[in-house]
Amino acid sequence: MATTTQTNAQAESSLGFFGQVNKMFDRAAAHTDHDRGVLHQIRACDNIIRFEFPIQRDDGSIQVVRGYRGEHSHHMQPTKGGIRYATSVNVDEVMALSALMSYKCAIVDVPFGGAKGGVCIDARNYSIAELKRITRRYTFELARKDFIGPGTDVPAPDYGTGEREMAWIMDTYTQLGDEDLNALACVTGKPVGQGGVRGRTEATGRGVYYGIREACAYDKDMERFGLEPGLEGKNIVIQGLGNVGYHAARILEAEGGANIVGIAEIEGAIYDPDGLSVEDVVAHRQDTDSILDFPGAENIKTSAKALELPCDILIPAALEGVITADNAPNIQATIIAEAANGPVTSQADDILQEKQVMIIPDVYLNAGGVTVSYFEWLRNLSHVRHGRMSRRFEERNAERILRAVDELTAEDFNEDLLESLIEQVSFGAGERDLVNSGLEDTMTQAYREIREIREEKDVDMRTAAFVSAIDKIANSYEQMGIFP
Numbered sequence: 001m002a003t004t005t006q007t008n009a010q011a012e013s014s015l016g017f018f019g020q021v022n023k024m025f026d027r028a029a030a031h032t033d034h035d036r037g038v039l040h041q042i043r044a045c046d047n048i049i050r051f052e053f054p055i056q057r058d059d060g061s062i063q064v065v066r067g068y069r070g071e072h073s074h075h076m077q078p079t080k081g082g083i084r085y086a087t088s089v090n091v092d093e094v095m096a097l098s099a100l101m102s103y104k105c106a107i108v109d110v111p112f113g114g115a116k117g118g119v120c121i122d123a124r125n126y127s128i129a130e131l132k133r134i135t136r137r138y139t140f141e142l143a144r145k146d147f148i149g150p151g152t153d154v155p156a157p158d159y160g161t162g163e164r165e166m167a168w169i170m171d172t173y174t175q176l177g178d179e180d181l182n183a184l185a186c187v188t189g190k191p192v193g194q195g196g197v198r199g200r201t202e203a204t205g206r207g208v209y210y211g212i213r214e215a216c217a218y219d220k221d222m223e224r225f226g227l228e229p230g231l232e233g234k235n236i237v238i239q240g241l242g243n244v245g246y247h248a249a250r251i252l253e254a255e256g257g258a259n260i261v262g263i264a265e266i267e268g269a270i271y272d273p274d275g276l277s278v279e280d281v282v283a284h285r286q287d288t289d290s291i292l293d294f295p296g297a298e299n300i301k302t303s304a305k306a307l308e309l310p311c312d313i314l315i316p317a318a319l320e321g322v323i324t325a326d327n328a329p330n331i332q333a334t335i336i337a338e339a340a341n342g343p344v345t346s347q348a349d350d351i352l353q354e355k356q357v358m359i360i361p362d363v364y365l366n367a368g369g370v371t372v373s374y375f376e377w378l379r380n381l382s383h384v385r386h387g388r389m390s391r392r393f394e395e396r397n398a399e400r401i402l403r404a405v406d407e408l409t410a411e412d413f414n415e416d417l418l419e420s421l422i423e424q425v426s427f428g429a430g431e432r433d434l435v436n437s438g439l440e441d442t443m444t445q446a447y448r449e450i451r452e453i454r455e456e457k458d459v460d461m462r463t464a465a466f467v468s469a470i471d472k473i474a475n476s477y478e479q480m481g482i483f484p
């Protein structure tokens, strides 16, 4: 038994992350009838660069840092994808993550090709000043190599980076640019005061919420997995309380009525079957530097062990490859919602399908970030905040309609009722309302498309999501006439 497990683990690692993504791609491609050459082109990673540059540490010493950027597909331009700061960053990871970005953008109809980049550092070991020097120099290298620009390649936040780093990238690019009027659109996920869009920070987590909510909305599907429809009261375990994990957990609890029973972070995990308050856990972590010893909760020694806790929905929201052939047999969750990229290896996927676990795949579920990045990019190119020209007009219009109804109908509203109706109805959408509404519509629509493919081809959700991506990318190649 031990030998078999070792062989499985070895087989997984020899395939690599990009190999695993391609295995999932091939499985889906078998359900399409596209030309083999087209399929080969969709799979291939177009460009990848690796570079090294020196930075000065605060103590005056010089350290050489390694950076990467991969542009997987140029069937749409610009290419788009996050920048990750982690020691795991390597060529294989960048190729895999950029491929997932291509498929993700296609699934949610966002007109970008896929890209991804990263710097091979543990950001916790650097001061803010050092991180700023690394980010600026990394951007300079990208610009010199033509791997960044509003119409070329547009980075965004990912693991270990956030709006602070995006502001540094934007500032560096703007300094280098030749008075490019659209320079702000060279990166998304910026702070709102610097061209960012309201709702981007929590967009991936909010998208995860909309995706899970939609998945739980179908009586027939829930019945198949022995669950009640709806999110209310569902027990959830989440791994990773960073940008994606924190917002997903917070919104699932506050808006979905779900019960967050387990939270795992780098230092270990906590479990309380009666439910944890996400905000209280975050406050406790801020006070004590750890989620452990949270009042009323049981400590679980390792983050990995928390993946095996009993729950309805397990949400890995940290890094890839956390559910493998080794631990997949021990997973107790009925649904795995892949908020992180690539958390389930392809061999684990086979085991989980066998166990009848429903997987909501990463290529769909964490697409909220790139969807709202698209809204930010559009805002930067149009040089106007979403809703700025229509909000007041919409408010007034709704008020005018109500007053006209009041005058034209026999119904004579009393003045208080009329005023209260006007207050409720005459509401012009601000930027955040528009962004959230666009995000909700995108996630809901994409889920329905994938589910339809799943039903039609009798496949699992991941295969259906890849089929959706392959069909859309193949169509755009074919329409462009690249394959006459």
Ligand code: NAD
Binding pocket: 082, 157, 158, 159, 160, 161, 204, 239, 240, 241, 242, 243, 244, 245, 264, 265, 266, 303, 304, 317, 318, 319, 320, 339, 340, 341, 366, 367, 369, 370
């Ligand atoms: P983040 O850096 O904000 O947060 C990651 C969190 O995971 C951190 O709190 C970290 O301490 C924790 N963590 C690290 N190792 C862990 C472990 N072994 N167990 C438990 N927790 C651990 O990163 P993020 O932006 O939230 O990204 C998380 C995942 O979501 C990544 O796979 C990323 O590619 C994916 N993703 C992010 C975005 C985005 O908009 N930020 C979009 C799509 C996908």
